[in-house]
Amino acid sequence: MGRERRTSRRERRKERRERARAATATNMEQPVHDLPVYELLDEGGIETIHQASMEILAEIGIDFYDVEARGILKEHGAKVDGDTVFFDPGLVEEYVAKAPGQFTQLARNPDNNMVIGGKHLCFAPVYGPPFVLDLERGRREATLEDFENFVKLAYLSPYIHHSGGTVVEPTDRPVATRHLDMLYSHIKYSDKAFMGSVTSAENAADSVRIAEILFGEEEIRQDPALVSLINVSSPRRYDDRMLGALTVYAKARQAALITPFILSGAMAPVSTAGTVAQQNAEALAGITYAQMVNPGTPVIYGSFLTNVDLQSGSPVFGSPESQVGLFVSAQMARHYGLPFRSGGMFASSKIPDAQAAYESVMVMLPAVLARVNFVLHAAGWLENGLTAGYEKFVLDCELLGMFHKFLKGLDLSEDGLAMQSIRDIVPGGHHLGTPHTMKHFRTGFYRAELFDYDSDEAWKLNGAKDAYQRANENYKQQLAEYEAPELDPALDEELQAFIAQRKEQLSQ
């Protein structure tokens, strides 16, 4: 590719981004968490967990089921014995320190670029469900149409900052090429940042190539265009599929969200301290590896930590043990100066009933107070993650809006204290219609559109609809009114050509 052609492509990209910026549909604003963080453990407690993790890394070891990965680890000073890799504390410290504490992920609309880390929060939709649920059609296998619908709903919400990854599994599409359909949907139906495929090294490479077409080869090496979910197969295992993808992304300097998937009582002991120590060891092993592959490549310290119901073996979400685990995990990530992922609107419930809502806030509110930087599954999750709920998605978004408002904290200015208004109103009087009230009428209080504040009488006259029914009407209306963000036809054509070519290759 000649310099001239590259320059003109770069200019075209710049123009496209400016157009995308102008066409932004929603008033999205990434929340910055300037409030105090809830610190459950003291420094001594953090050190205890740290030391236990170092013992796991140095003496018990982590398995890496990939020859290339073990080679890289050995080359950089880790001890390798069969599949098992042992890390000295000094080695972990050295490499973990190379990871940036904060980075920016590119979005097709530059107004939607995401700062990940520091005091910034980013809410991304549910990830991975093979089923969807809505009130009328019930639970069924997810399709590409459902995938597109959830991308659209995420695009429309000012409180979802990211288009996510496998928002649902499009089970009606061939497994081998499904990742291409998903990536294209994120680009076509949204202009927010999105995630890459992790189903294989090859699919990760396709994701990188698509990001290069969209943003430019050099541009994505400056700021990553992909954040991709690398799960650890706890206890103490990185499988070949995840390592293949992680290696591809690290080499291309794309961000990896390295997350031990742990249910205490199954993949870890019936003990939150032991579970966090194990999680910490597993996460640090992957982060160390990514920094060995490419020092400075952006990573997120991930935690997916809850417990099983010991009677049935099923996962339990919103449990008090998982809340403690979340607060402490966030402290560990901050201890290493790393961006942190945890939380989500998790529920074990099969439907968006009271159980689902109780469970969801029991996770999400701690996530906010712990200053989680990246919240995957921030909307739509049901049935232990097996189902994405349409109604649950839009209901969860109401809560995310509330968290945005909460994070603005307390206004202690003269206007915030409103002493003149307090003076002006006689005892027993009211503040409805005062100049101060009129000034703050529109934005003074967050208003949840999907929540009912009517009297019992008015509510019954309106059909006595519960939250599930109101959310059903709402999501359908949103989809009916949806308009896609503009996508440059030449770019669209280039993307489609690449995808067609890859589909042909992969179908052979």
Add this chain to the structure above:
Amino acid sequence: MGRERRTSRRERRKERRERARAATATNMEQPVHDLPVYELLDEGGIETIHQASMEILAEIGIDFYDVEARGILKEHGAKVDGDTVFFDPGLVEEYVAKAPGQFTQLARNPDNNMVIGGKHLCFAPVYGPPFVLDLERGRREATLEDFENFVKLAYLSPYIHHSGGTVVEPTDRPVATRHLDMLYSHIKYSDKAFMGSVTSAENAADSVRIAEILFGEEEIRQDPALVSLINVSSPRRYDDRMLGALTVYAKARQAALITPFILSGAMAPVSTAGTVAQQNAEALAGITYAQMVNPGTPVIYGSFLTNVDLQSGSPVFGSPESQVGLFVSAQMARHYGLPFRSGGMFASSKIPDAQAAYESVMVMLPAVLARVNFVLHAAGWLENGLTAGYEKFVLDCELLGMFHKFLKGLDLSEDGLAMQSIRDIVPGGHHLGTPHTMKHFRTGFYRAELFDYDSDEAWKLNGAKDAYQRANENYKQQLAEYEAPELDPALDEELQAFIAQRKEQLSQ
């Protein structure tokens, strides 16, 4: 009353209490909050609110609609102009300092005595609804039978520490004598601590007399037997009814829960800082007054603070503004060294649907992290407090159980770290059935009985019941199996005789 008779009464009481202790039905344990408290404001912010409140107290004033109260206030150094009372900061400081930071409320079963203040939490049921709701019968006016049912459900829950007060309004009983029926129900159907009547000075005096019969005249002056809810009619008004009751209780050294009832945007400005400043001034005025009546009388700094929906004027519960208000109010109460009341499982929703559950946790989790000492409305609240929900009550109790577990924090002992278990399990292995797991099988994780953790298939085979339906079955079963705690027949007779006599007097 002669000394001999008094002594023998005291002995009988002691015996009764020992019997009550032996007969305790539930495994109630008051949670102690040893975790860090979430402090939203820094010291400078607390000082700003404090100064604004002092300005309100000194310059704007609080109305006291009671001649005796104004007399007492004037006598102790407050400036009185018509109904309005002005307080110098030094005067407020002097009298607020006389209130104890912690006290013990007596319960009929001494194992259920409540520590109120410090690091202790106390969860009390919903208070005041004139309506009740259940799945089968819908919303209807509350009766004494409903009152008794909620007392029974509160008695049966290990996570409700207090029998409360007007758990529902028994609308089928005459207004003039209703307080006697309610007090008797608390004593007859529960052995937990309870609240006194505040509907008039006379009813407060009846409450004190009943407490004297139950615990002894001297005993209740050592440790209060009643905590009673004194609402401020915000903005800046104490009405004659509440002042009458407050004066009676303070003279008898019974605890008062002094609570400005404030909806920002109606009784206070559209601003959380201004609302908290006003609330602080109102609460401190009442607390100062109580200490003037009887220095050292136990009080609780109360906050009932949320905002209206500006479009409809209706209250909104679980709002982000109310969360900020709760955290900051708790800090103010701690600043003055006072026990604090706030929070509750509040909901605007008419039914126990997803909205109700989202709203409830959005208030209750901040209440726990803010270390609220006394949580009124900790279970059962629906429809802005107009309705007590049977199903909501038992669902809320599940969450209270989770908070009990959360407050135990993180066990960093050798057993908590479980390093040997981590060592013993091979990569990819599981911890089900290990010695460590078996040791912690029963108590390792909190299990919500009313939450469904089954697979979608099993859930459907069991009738696809939502949380509302499961809770319906649960509360009916609890009431069917309920057995009243033992009540000494002689005491019962004495109480009934007093109540019969008062009913006769009040019906004339």
